[in-house]
Amino acid sequence: xxxxxxxxxxxxxxxxxxxxxxxxxxxxxxxxxxxxxxxxxxxxxxxxxxxxxxxxxxxxxxxxxxxxxxxxxxxxxxxxxxxxxxxxxxxxxxxxxxxxxxxxxxxxxxxxxxxxxxxxxxxxxxxxxxxxxxxxxxxxxxxxxxxxxxxxxxxxxxxxxxxxxxxxxxxxxxxxxxxxxxxxxxxxxxxxxxxxxxxxxxxxxxxxxxxxxxxxxxxxxxxxxxxxxxxxxxxxxxxxxxxxxxxxxxxxxxxxxxxxxxxxxxxxxxxxxxxxxxxxxxxxxxxxxxxxxxxxxxxxxxxxxxxxxxxxxxxxxxxxxxxxxxxx
Amino acid sequence: xxxxxxxxxxxxxxxxxxxxxxxxxxxxxxxxxxxxxxxxxxxxxxxxxxxxxxxxxxxxxxxxxxxxxxxxxxxxxxxxxxxxxxxxxxxxxxxxxxxxxxxxxxxxxxxxxxxxxxxxxxxxxxxxxxxxxxxxxxxxxxxxxxxxxxxxxxxxx
Numbered sequence: 001x002x003x004x005x006x007x008x009x010x011x012x013x014x015x016x017x018x019x020x021x022x023x024x025x026x027x028x029x030x031x032x033x034x035x036x037x038x039x040x041x042x043x044x045x046x047x048x049x050x051x052x053x054x055x056x057x058x059x060x061x062x063x064x065x066x067x068x069x070x071x072x073x074x075x076x077x078x079x080x081x082x083x084x085x086x087x088x089x090x091x092x093x094x095x096x097x098x099x100x101x102x103x104x105x106x107x108x109x110x111x112x113x114x115x116x117x118x119x120x121x122x123x124x125x126x127x128x129x130x131x132x133x134x135x136x137x138x139x140x141x142x143x144x145x146x147x148x149x150x151x152x153x154x155x156x157x158x159x160x161x162x163x164x165x166x167x168x169x170x171x172x173x174x175x176x177x178x179x180x181x182x183x184x185x186x187x188x189x190x191x192x193x194x195x196x197x198x199x200x201x202x203x204x205x206x207x208x209x210x211x212x213x214x215x216x217x218x219x220x221x222x223x224x225x226x227x228x229x230x231x232x233x234x235x236x237x238x239x240x241x242x243x244x245x246x247x248x249x250x251x252x253x254x255x256x257x258x259x260x261x262x263x264x265x266x267x268x269x270x271x272x273x274x275x276x277x278x279x280x281x282x283x284x285x286x287x288x289x290x291x292x293x294x295x296x297x298x299x300x301x302x303x304x305x306x307x308x309x310x311x312x313x314x315x316x317x318x319x320x321x322x323x324x325x326x327x328x
Numbered sequence: 329x330x331x332x333x334x335x336x337x338x339x340x341x342x343x344x345x346x347x348x349x350x351x352x353x354x355x356x357x358x359x360x361x362x363x364x365x366x367x368x369x370x371x372x373x374x375x376x377x378x379x380x381x382x383x384x385x386x387x388x389x390x391x392x393x394x395x396x397x398x399x400x401x402x403x404x405x406x407x408x409x410x411x412x413x414x415x416x417x418x419x420x421x422x423x424x425x426x427x428x429x430x431x432x433x434x435x436x437x438x439x440x441x442x443x444x445x446x447x448x449x450x451x452x453x454x455x456x457x458x459x460x461x462x463x464x465x466x467x468x469x470x471x472x473x474x475x476x477x478x479x480x481x482x483x484x485x
Contacts, residue, residue, distance in 0.1 A: 028386075028387030028388070028484075028485060029387050029417040029484055029485050033417050035363075035385075035391070035415045035417045035418060035484065036415055037361060037363060037393050037412065037414075037415055038361065038412075038413070039359055039361055039395040039410050039411065039412040039478070040359075040410070040411050040412070041357060041359050041397065041408060041409065041410045041411075042407070042408075042409050042411075043356075043357060043405040043406065043407055043408040043409065043470070044405060044406045044407045045356055045401070045403065045405045046403065046405075046406075049407075050356065050357075050405075052356075052357055052358075052359050053359065054359035054360060054361040054395050055359075055360060055361050056361065057361040057362060057363040057393070058363075059363055059365075059382040059385050059391060060385070061385055061386065061387065061417065061484060062383075062384050062385055062386050063386070064386035064387055064388075095386065095387050190384050200383070200384045202384045202386045204386065204388075
């Protein structure tokens with residue numbers, strides 16, 4: 001009788017233990033869980049109802065090694081200007097914490113060009129965005145931190161374009177491979193004692209590795225264009241507009257930048273026409289006067305011509321330069 | 329529930345003289361539990377299922393739980409009912425074991441198809457394998473010396 005009581009107590013304890021472990025079942029039973037089964041019989045032996053319990057059989061759930069990987073980029077990532085940041089997500093579809101070795105391979109069949117892998121990093125601050133110098137770098141073939149069962153980790157792969165000309169629309173793929181650190185192999189491969197809590201680790205249907213491609217595209221952007229429009233207005237000493245000796249000619253040059261991006265080091269220069277004389281101090285930029293001397297502002301004026309340094313000009317902007325000459 | 333009726337039994341047992349003990353339960357019917365895992369092996373290009381010792385068990389594996397009963401006494405017993413709470417970590421695989429099931433912790437038993445469970449919003453839906461909490465076999469009579477095995481299969485969740 002004492003034995004029977006002890007067994008009843010043991011089975012009640014077993015049930016309580018299993019119930020406590022319930023929350024972990026979302027991703028499959030957690031590695032290390034004990035599955036315990038006890039049957040109980042009641043029967044009538046003619047003197048009353050008797051109850052007996054079976055022994056409790058127990059199965060330990062071992063660690064399942066599984067992983068999936070998915071590109072998080074909705075479309076090919078454009079090189080900007082010569083690097084692309086690819087985003088991947090690794091999911092531990094096993095039932096215990098596991099780390100994964102990562103290998104980014106820029107040489108994929110069908111590539112128009114192959115990139116160079118600058119860096120692999122994981123989203124250590126969890127904001128979903130690559131933060132250089134903040135997100136932790138993982139060496140090629142190196143391991144992620146341990147990812148809990150059913151949890152994900154965001155991985156960034158930074159790839160740069162090769163030297164040499166690319167054609168508009170050229171694409172490239174980068175393959176990212178994740179392999180369980182404990183080991184990989186055909187489903188059912190076991191690694192004795194290497195699972196959670198000394199359990200065995202068993203490879204699942206994913207073979208404990210997963211890889212996928214991220215896409216990069218080169219979008220050719222034509223350089224911006226600069227147009228110059230020059231006009232002249234004559235005013236003669238008599239209040240008219242006759243081109244007679246002594247008349248003043250005002251030249252207007254409008255420089256406009258069109259397209260995408262900006263131009264740098266833009267200078268507007270012009271020579272003084274033959275048989276005319278530069279009118280000292282007449283140089284203007286966008287209706288503001290410039291001195292003739294060099295070095296004090298962006299303009300230089302004199303007998304050899306004018307030179308206005310517009311520096312960096314973004315597309316969509318225009319600047320107007322004027323200067324006067326008198327007809328000899 | 330279990331502990332509440334344990335104590336009176338304990339009291340009775342300790343109050344009985346030792347000589348009054350021969351007719352107790354384990355002397356009449358023995359219950360012996362076992363568990364195996366279903367493995368698929370390939371022999372000569374053909375896949376075949378076999379039962380193996382339950383090692384390297386992971387979620388998705390199919391387990392076969394067996395309870396062997398044996399009336400070791402000299403007389404028949406009647407209304408022999410074997411109740412088996414399912415471990416929470418498994419999901420019943422099929423209902424082919426000749427048992428009734430319960431989806432409410434062992435209060436009501438019946439065919440799975442006849443049972444319903446309440447969903448989150450309070451309306452009833454048909455019960456599924458994953459809802460089963462207990463299974464129960466009922467045998468009207470066990471003759472002296474009669475023995476057999478009751479089995480059910482379940483997947484590791």
